[in-house]
Amino acid sequence: MTSFDEFINRHCKYVRNVVADMMSQPGSGRVVAGFVIDMFCTGMIDVANEFNIPTYVFFTSNAAFLGFQMHMLSLRDDRDRDLAESTDSDATIPVPSFVNPVPTKVFPSMVKSEGLDFVTRIVGKMREAKAIVVNTFLELETHAIESLSCDSSGPFVYPVGPLLNLEDGAGKQLDDEVKRWLDGQPPSSVVFLCFGSMGSFEEVQVKEIAYALERSGHRFLWSLRRPPLAEKGFGNPSDYEDPRVVLPEGFMDRTVGIGKVIGWAPQVALLAHRAIGGFVSHCGWNSVLESLWFGVPIAAWPMYAEQQLNAFAMVVELGLAVEIKMDYKKDMFNPKAEIELVTADEIEGGIRRLMADETIRTRAKEMSEKSRAAVAEGGSSYASVGSLIEDFMRNIS
Numbered sequence: 001m002t003s004f005d006e007f008i009n010r011h012c013k014y015v016r017n018v019v020a021d022m023m024s025q026p027g028s029g030r031v032v033a034g035f036v037i038d039m040f041c042t043g044m045i046d047v048a049n050e051f052n053i054p055t056y057v058f059f060t061s062n063a064a065f066l067g068f069q070m071h072m073l074s075l076r077d078d079r080d081r082d083l084a085e086s087t088d089s090d091a092t093i094p095v096p097s098f099v100n101p102v103p104t105k106v107f108p109s110m111v112k113s114e115g116l117d118f119v120t121r122i123v124g125k126m127r128e129a130k131a132i133v134v135n136t137f138l139e140l141e142t143h144a145i146e147s148l149s150c151d152s153s154g155p156f157v158y159p160v161g162p163l164l165n166l167e168d169g170a171g172k173q174l175d176d177e178v179k180r181w182l183d184g185q186p187p188s189s190v191v192f193l194c195f196g197s198m199g200s201f202e203e204v205q206v207k208e209i210a211y212a213l214e215r216s217g218h219r220f221l222w223s224l225r226r227p228p229l230a231e232k233g234f235g236n237p238s239d240y241e242d243p244r245v246v247l248p249e250g251f252m253d254r255t256v257g258i259g260k261v262i263g264w265a266p267q268v269a270l271l272a273h274r275a276i277g278g279f280v281s282h283c284g285w286n287s288v289l290e291s292l293w294f295g296v297p298i299a300a301w302p303m304y305a306e307q308q309l310n311a312f313a314m315v316v317e318l319g320l321a322v323e324i325k326m327d328y329k330k331d332m333f334n335p336k337a338e339i340e341l342v343t344a345d346e347i348e349g350g351i352r353r354l355m356a357d358e359t360i361r362t363r364a365k366e367m368s369e370k371s372r373a374a375v376a377e378g379g380s381s382y383a384s385v386g387s388l389i390e391d392f393m394r395n396i397s
């Protein structure tokens with residue numbers, strides 16, 4: 001099977017041809033100021049090097065996770081590697097980009113065994129870049145960003161976030177009926193549940209969520225998506241024609257007026273609505289940044305990728321979220337894998353804490369102001385983008 005980076009590397013020759021063409025235009029001089037590449041496309045660094053052009057990696061997750069990945073390189077030949085693999089223990093490992101020792105239970109599954117080789121290959125290459133541009137901001141991740149800046153042998157880090165798409169509703173506008181219903185709810189009274197672009201649960205888990213919502217008594221808006229068919233393996237979730245097929249009998253009738261079940265959600269528009277008071281989230285980094293932008297506190301229920309680490313950062317390091325289950329893991333590449341069940345009690349407890357915790361609500365509102373200030377003129381990320389542009393300009397002057 002072709003690995004992800006091998007697949008990307010197959011495209012290097014096309015990029016090389018395009019850049020060679022640009023560089024050979026008569027009178028063009030130094031036309032390419034830099035390669036800006038996605039964090040998974042580090043193979044392109046070799047192409048950039050061939051032309052003596054610096055590379056900038058755009059890192060779509062956060063600084064704490066970037067630091068974690070860098071630290072994984074140093075664990076490769078270290079005794080801690082065994083610890084890192086022991087997800088069932090209560091072991092913790094100090095990681096420079098985190099203030100607290102990090103429980104191995106929240107380590108992403110990709111750093112286990114062969115996955116670690118993939119991560120260290122990608123990150124080892126990333127260290128060759130001139131700089132890493134991270135979708136975060138100094139006021140949110142002060143410790144993590146400073147810890148990366150202390151690593152003088154690593155690339156320079158530009159925190160430029162939050163970079164958000166607030167405009168197009170990720171392909172879907174707020175439905176009139178949902179909008180009318182939300183408009184009629186008291187401020188900050190509705191729990192919104194949404195689990196990112198790949199998030200879905202099996203029927204048995206869906207029922208536990210439904211029981212939890214009913215018992216909590218809170219108003220809710222639930223983006224419920226159907227998992228890909230197990231026979232088809234890895235794939236995207238889809239919307240149910242009628243979600244009743246997986247919900248407990250009578251759930252929709254009993255919760256009329258209290259809650260709504262929808263499919264793919266216009267998440268940004270919903271988080272912006274004054275009625276939304278809490279967000280049950282898988283802690284994908286874009287969802288975290290969007291939620292903070294609108295000052296909505298999170299109940300963390302991570303599923304895959306680096307989301308458990310994000311949940312740990314949000315709950316323990318930053319005090320901006322409550323926990324539902326920080327070390328929950330879903331194997332996205334194997335839909336037939338055994339399902340770990342989060343009980344209705346655990347979910348209900350998380351929802352109650354989310355809606356009652358005034359400290360977290362206040363902290364989320366404060367972080368909302370800081371996130372907006374970071375990208376406004378004079379803000380930390382605004383300044384960082386300015387420095388990045390100067391960096392580009394120096395490459396061609």
Ligand SMILES: O=c1ccn([C@@H]2O[C@H](COP(=O)(O)OP(=O)(O)O[C@H]3O[C@H](CO)[C@@H](O)[C@H](O)[C@H]3O)[C@@H](O)[C@H]2O)c(=O)[nH]1
Pocket residue numbers: 060061169170194195196197198223263264265266267268283284285286287288290304305306307
């Ligand atoms: O019903 C939905 C579901 C998602 N979204 C949007 O889709 C994006 C989801 O992004 P994110 O929260 O980052 O989750 P993933 O799609 O799961 O993102 C992947 O990429 C992120 C950034 O690298 C990582 O942090 C995650 O772990 C990884 O799963 C956000 O803009 C949401 O607003 C919607 O608008 N409606």
